[in-house]
Amino acid sequence: MRQYIRYIVPILIPLIIILLPASAFPVEGLTVIQQRVIAIFLLAALCWVLEPIPIYATSVVIIVLELLLLSNKGFFLFRAEEGEPHFGELLNYSDIMATFASPIIMLFLGGFFLAMAATKYRLDVNLARVLLKPFGNQPKYVMFGLMLITAIFSMFMSNTATTAMMLSILAPVIALFGAKDPGKIAFALCIPVAANIGGIGTPIGTPPNAIALKYLTGENLITFGEWMFFGVPFVAVLLVFAWFLINALYPAQQEKIELSIKGKFLKTPKAITVYVTFALTIILWLMGSTHGMNSYTVALIPVAVFSLTGIINKEDLKKISWDVLWLVSGGIALGLALDQTGLAKLMVHSIPFDSYSPYVVLLGAAALCLLMANFMSHTATANLLMPIMAALGTSMASLVPLGGEITLILVVTFAASLGMSLPISTPPNALAHATGHVESNQMARVGVIIGVVGVALSFAMIWLLHLIDHI
Template structure:
């Protein structure tokens, strides 16, 4: 009876949190609204922050819906007028993200992402260890430019199909050795977009792996089958986790790779308007080397844990080179894409153009006085941003033809179609279907929350409280902060973690007289280090839903990944952070009259 009651209460936990949190926290604004009115705005803002933190953490309502709370509570409680709150939902950073998403949609629309992934897999080969590396390289590269969720959703079924063919190939080779069959290896059609295929082994109700016709086989054969089944399950877990972790890691390398990066950039401009800010190039030069190192260490850890240390057998140089069914299925899937189409080539051109324009917009290491070096030298300083660049390329995608022009002399002799313009690389129905609009609202909600913290005076009060930590070493504070953010993001989305912590960390840096880059940039990257739980990130949830992976597997593997990633991050911020962000000095633009450091 008691168990059923608890089970039913658990089913209504979201409804309970929805009502309990606002009611439990309401004495905060009530008390300061009556007894100490001078602190009312700060208290009201803290009340909104508490509600949003719990709603985001437990997903009481959809995350994007929670992001709309500042539009309701800030005006009602007198924190900010509605007009000021609304401006945060389509700021320059949101526009940059939209432009990047439009280019990502174009890449998916012409199947260029699949060509890149399969091409990488063909290069690395079909041995399990190198397959894992190939999937990680392809996933990490794609997640730098398109959403981590879309990348994982595409790579996971491909990985399942490759594994199925690899196991099938091993079974047929084993039968040939036993003399049971000398038939040539033939491949069945594999649907890489479907569910993961069923392998030979099944799992009994007691959790032990068994195989078909187990009861009729000798005991020694059963032992061999159980070992083989365990090895295959281990390989399946390893490959799926490789895809999820590579998606999480790859998104940290570029400013548009994942939401937390953009939140750090935007908060730097909001809280420190006189700062140099963070653009695409500076973020990439800092984060990309760390991403590569973390990815390599992740591959070494996962391949050792799930494949073993049989380096000589797996090495393409030392081991015996042989063509396997897994390699055949990859080659078959790649060949089905055909040669690079006109549309794919056009998208590649626009993608390269976008990256080129981002990198060379402003060359901050070149001093030209009032003018900024780079192609924006010819425009009014400060007017053209990374968002402008993204919009230029995104707009061009709707106009650039997806097929060769069919105008006058450009029409072929055998072209019998009615004259007229060809469709563009992108069309609005495609964008409407594939565009993750909820992320734009989620980012806007984070910006609105942080803006309210700044305008209400809550951030200044926090800065005064954190000034008591001034005696602690800067790297120690940075390490503690990154660990806290990484732990928090295990139970909440990474956008939620950064939306809550980044404004607080900015004031902490000001309070202890640290360079704000020293805390804000590592914290933003650490928010993507959610490796231990399925709910930590969408990639984790996707691979977990495919089956075969237990929570204990993810916790055991992800714990070491968290430690390794944070150590690499600490090394990067204390090395590359010095020339890129000058973290060893406290800049004048971060000084505040409430907590003066000069």
């Protein structure tokens, strides 16, 4: 029976929402179009939680339903009531379709090209080999080196790909630990933790960051360099805390370990092109205010260079994580519908948030996001919450002294990436659990503490930066 519920509930509840009269909703002034958006939102939420279909497929369904039910070029029966006072404004079909080619998608595409080229020409493995040398052979320091390198890679590569690579490097080392040596748990656990934390450091590190950028525009605009100015110190502090925590909970009994990573930097013309393009792209991202190009424009430079030189060929294109791009585009489309139909503002204004302390609102939003991110995709969590938080941030006057909309969005974004308590929370966690060296309760023990401390740290750092900004 349970397996049927996964399929029936996501269809049945949105269908009921569409068929109900507007008077059945506790919100005044709800239009037919907004009612349809509620149904699509619930469909997305239920499909992302219950996963009756792949989560990227849910995003495609969202966009198609919006085109059919909400757009000015949708099915004619769904546009029959247009012009009636309670029908609402239809969305432009081209705006909905444009979510597949949003600047956010281009930013991620550029990141994927960089990561693929780095892996193909062994830049990642060779950097790991060089960067690990200074950390010696004491387990706790080697582990810190591994966490640092994993976090750095995760800022520019997929967290999943980084974890898979680092765990493969670690496999022979973990095998050297005794059967009951806690160090085995520590080494297997430190990689996914560092990958999850490291992804917060840059806008392309993880999809929730890119989704947040969609709402950080105008006065709240954050450039690639400004994000790193805040994100990298956050990652550094939380990474050190995570290292201390894992060492305290699972101290290694073995006194020395040897990491043997073979390889050397390639010196072929294509490899050198990869090195130069990788470095140049990052420099251009960091110096956005100097050259005038935004991060989205810069992201297409490696796409052009690697395509032109054949570094990334048509076979490599098949390996791009198109599912992630589709998932993000579905979230952008959902946010577009909530914003342009006015539903997000209507929902926020229907609840007296201004009567609550802004600290309570911030804490509640972060706690909700952290809880959801532990049980469902981080990207899906950000997709669902971000448009509502953006509307809430602009409408709450009491949030202005604490940074307003930008504070709320950043806290929620960071909370989305800090959901790492379970094997199902993130792909890096699943990969680490699959090694057989980490049990679910051990992962939860570390994940819950890091999640709570990480949210508290994000509050402290945002408050500190806001305070410095007003001195």
